[in-house]
Amino acid sequence: MAVDAFLHKALKNELNTSEKEIEADISAYLSAIKEKFGYIATFVVSEKTRRYYTPGGIAKIVNPEEEPYDIWYQLFLNSGKDLDLDTDRDQVNDYRWTVFVNVRITDNDGSLMGVCGVGLFMDALQDLLTLSEREYGVKINLIE
Secondary structure, three states, X not given: OOOOHHHHHHHHOHXXXXXXXXXXXXXXXXXXXXXXXXXXXXXXXXXXXXXXXXXXXXXXEOOOOOOHHHHHHHHHHHHOOOEEEEEEEXXXXXXXXXXXXXXXXXXXXXXXXXXXXXXXXXXXXXXXXXXXXXXXXXXXXXXX
């Protein structure tokens, strides 16, 4: 998603497009990715507006200064990483433990456009790892 031309164009033109139209376009995009790959969560956070887009629409405005839960966004940006795994309780999905893959979105000049990502419930990831262990006869451990 972070290098997808549609998403880059949508974020670049976000302020020149009605909120309702951009919300519908990005939500449809996220829904398609969620359904195609079976993710529990797909999201985009725009750096310009801090809108947190989900398949269901704009879920919130990310504001780490006023909402402690949103600190993940600033921590990821401050890390300087292009990609990171994070475990957190997903506000959009009843605060269930979720493993997120967060990816930095940058334009061709390297300027920050936002963050996108996908998520799987922790128990679904555990099931996937257990299945892989059985199938390949290996032991999988996740460590930091």
